Amino acid sequence: MVIEVKTLFTIIVNALVYTAILSLIAVGLNLILGVLRILNLAHGIVMALGAYLALSLTTLALERVGSIGSSLLQGALIIIVVLLLSGLLGGLLFAVITGYLMVRKLIHYEAIYVLLITYGIALVMEDVIKFIWGPKGYVIYGIYPLFGTVEIAGITYPGYYFILLATAFIVIASTYIFIDYTSIGKIVKAVASDRETAVMLGMRADMAYFIAFAVGCMLTGIGGAFTAPLLTLQPGFSLEFLLLAFIVVIITGLGEIRGIPIVAFIISLLRAITVTYVPELEMAIPFLLMMLVLAFRPQGLFGGR
Amino acid sequence: MLALRKYDIYVYTVFILLLLLLPIVAPRWIEFLVIIALVYAIMVLGLIPLSGLGGLITFGNGAFVALSAYTIGLTTRHLGLDSLAPILIPALVTPVITALLISLVVLRARYVYFALATVAFTMLLYTLLLKLYFYTGGTDGLRIPNLFLLKGVLDLKVRDRVLGDAYTSYYLTVVVFALVLFATQRLVNSSFALSLATLRDNERRAKMIGINPLTTYSLAFTYSALTAGLAGILYALSVGHIDPGLAYWTGPSAKIVFILILGGFSIPGCILASFLYILAETYALKYLSYYWQFIVGSILLIILLTSPKGLLGLPEAFIKIRNLKTYLSLRR
Numbered sequence: 001m002v003i004e005v006k007t008l009f010t011i012i013v014n015a016l017v018y019t020a021i022l023s024l025i026a027v028g029l030n031l032i033l034g035v036l037r038i039l040n041l042a043h044g045i046v047m048a049l050g051a052y053l054a055l056s057l058t059t060l061a062l063e064r065v066g067s068i069g070s071s072l073l074q075g076a077l078i079i080i081v082v083l084l085l086s087g088l089l090g091g092l093l094f095a096v097i098t099g100y101l102m103v104r105k106l107i108h109y110e111a112i113y114v115l116l117i118t119y120g121i122a123l124v125m126e127d128v129i130k131f132i133w134g135p136k137g138y139v140i141y142g143i144y145p146l147f148g149t150v151e152i153a154g155i156t157y158p159g160y161y162f163i164l165l166a167t168a169f170i171v172i173a174s175t176y177i178f179i180d181y182t183s184i185g186k187i188v189k190a191v192a193s194d195r196e197t198a199v200m201l202g203m204r205a206d207m208a209y210f211i212a213f214a215v216g217c218m219l220t221g222i223g224g225a226f227t228a229p230l231l232t233l234q235p236g237f238s239l240e241f242l243l244l245a246f247i248v249v250i251i252t253g254l255g256e257i258r259g260i261p262i263v264a265f266i267i268s269l270l271r272a273i274t275v276t277y278v279p280e281l282e283m284a285i286p287f288l289l290m291m292l293v294l295a296f297r298p299q300g301l302f303g304g305r
Numbered sequence: 306m307l308a309l310r311k312y313d314i315y316v317y318t319v320f321i322l323l324l325l326l327l328p329i330v331a332p333r334w335i336e337f338l339v340i341i342a343l344v345y346a347i348m349v350l351g352l353i354p355l356s357g358l359g360g361l362i363t364f365g366n367g368a369f370v371a372l373s374a375y376t377i378g379l380t381t382r383h384l385g386l387d388s389l390a391p392i393l394i395p396a397l398v399t400p401v402i403t404a405l406l407i408s409l410v411v412l413r414a415r416y417v418y419f420a421l422a423t424v425a426f427t428m429l430l431y432t433l434l435l436k437l438y439f440y441t442g443g444t445d446g447l448r449i450p451n452l453f454l455l456k457g458v459l460d461l462k463v464r465d466r467v468l469g470d471a472y473t474s475y476y477l478t479v480v481v482f483a484l485v486l487f488a489t490q491r492l493v494n495s496s497f498a499l500s501l502a503t504l505r506d507n508e509r510r511a512k513m514i515g516i517n518p519l520t521t522y523s524l525a526f527t528y529s530a531l532t533a534g535l536a537g538i539l540y541a542l543s544v545g546h547i548d549p550g551l552a553y554w555t556g557p558s559a560k561i562v563f564i565l566i567l568g569g570f571s572i573p574g575c576i577l578a579s580f581l582y583i584l585a586e587t588y589a590l591k592y593l594s595y596y597w598q599f600i601v602g603s604i605l606l607i608i609l610l611t612s613p614k615g616l617l618g619l620p621e622a623f624i625k626i627r628n629l630k631t632y633l634s635l636r637r
């Protein structure tokens with residue numbers, strides 16, 4: 001079988017775009033898991049909140065951009081800022097609404113109860129979103145033209161793809177820097193590894209938990225906001241991403257945020273390849289991988305212990 | 306409560322007799338709700354040994370429901386069989402064999418990892434059922450024809466109205482429910498249950514006194530798969546239509562874990578919980594079709610957050626909130 005260069009590039013670009021989205025969601029998910037020990041099934045809702053806020057805010061912004069008659073570059077910059085803001089806002093909104101429950105209560109619950117309670121939250125919040133934005137599907141028009149196109153090996157790709165990649169890279173890199181090199185990040189790490197000692201040294205454990213939770217949510221919110229222009233927004237659209245992010249998290253190792261982009265890329269690449277050649281197996285292969293990793297290396301590929 | 310436990314078996318017998326007599330007095334629409342509630346009760350009862358005693362929660366029993374249901378669907382569609390009895394054997398053997406094989410893989414993990422591995426398994430099956438649409442019909446699912454019980458010997462169709470104007474499958478469901486109920490009751494009071502409880506409390510110690518974790522857990526897992534298979538058969542026969550949603554992890558798989566926890570892992574609690582859950586879901590769907598998730602989700606949240614013991618623990622939770630002194634003196 002001869003693989004054409006065109007197909008190869010399409011596969012790689014698609015895989016990269018998917019990697020960017022998945023990494024944003026999975027890093028958020030795994031940060032919460034690592035610090036709070038909570039496997040948050042309501043994480044899809046965070047993504048949806050980011051995406052729906054992006055829908056409302058960009059629609060507003062796009063009207064303004066048109067009316068001022070600003071240049072393309074200005075418009076593009078405004079849209080990027082608006083997308084980032086709506087992602088941050090969506091994540092923060094979720095963190096504020098459920099923060100008390102998560103930080104004060106769920107931390108002490110057994111993992112299975114946490115799964116069920118966060119699933120209950122997901123059910124309730126999904127209907128709240130449906131209540132606000134309605135059950136119909138939305139498409140955000142007018143963002144792609146702002147970013148032009150890029151041509152690789154004879155195929156044109158939307159320039160927005162590369163903005164998405166760059167944003168994901170910057171956001172994830174700054175999260176790593178935040179966790180490793182700032183004092184707040186160090187407090188979060190200290191509380192995560194030994195709560196009692198950290199509290200005795202005068203650190204505010206609940207605050208650290210909330211910060212980790214909020215940062216995780218905001219990452220996912222940004223992921224949702226930047227995914228919004230790529231697809232039709234409808235209730236439950238985030239479930240597919242959530243499932244894949246879960247698979248990425250489990251294969252990487254629960255609570256391990258280091259290897260996520262790599263695993264996300266492997267999963268996305270496998271997905272892109274199967275979509276191109278054997279579309280029947282699109283989701284089957286990630287799940288098979290996840291099952292094998294859970295059975296034979298439950299700590300994950302990157303999880304030490 | 307303890308005094309009642311002695312008479313459990315009589316209470317259950319009366320309950321089953323009442324269920325058998327129900328179609329004579331009750332209106333027709335109740336019959337269908339009872340079938341669905343019993344199907345769920347069968348699955349939940351089957352989970353009690355593994356999850357209640359063994360402490361391993363699985364989110365993947367929908368896979369076995371789907372396996373059985375699709376075995377019926379595929380054999381009737383592609384082999385053209387039209388009586389139930391010969392199909393029963395493959396429909397029950399498939400989930401059992403699969404469970405035995407899968408348990409070798411998933412039982413290497415414990416606790417949350419086990420739960421996630423079972424999710425992966427059921428989602429794997431879901432995607433296959435969804436995508437191999439040439440055989441399985443994809444999202445459309447399969448229609449289950451109105452099968453004969455055993456053509457030539459018992460010329461009675463599954464969805465024929467018999468005694469008291471109820472489906473044959475209603476009585477079939479009640480009978481299977483009775484069997485599973487008594488089997489589970491027997492299992493819960495057996496030495497097998499004790500070894501499962503020992504494994505839950507301390508696996509290393511259990512190993513030292515000669516309990517093999519793999520065989521014990523995998524038997525419990527297979528029992529849950531067998532009951533899920535039975536439930537799948539009954540569901541397919543009564544509803545007459547199956548779709549891949551059966552294997553989706555938020556389908557029956559997650560619902561039975563909810564019911565199990567609402568029922569507080571006890572047999573009467575779980576039966577009560579499955580009836581109440583089906584009623585709540587049906588009425589939420591009827592009156593608030595767009596927002597039924599909101600109702601179901603908030604009920605679950607309230608119960609899970611206030612009373613970790615489930616529905617039967619709710620009165621206790623309320624009493625705790627009121628802090629009645631009489632409760633403390635009565636408790637002993």
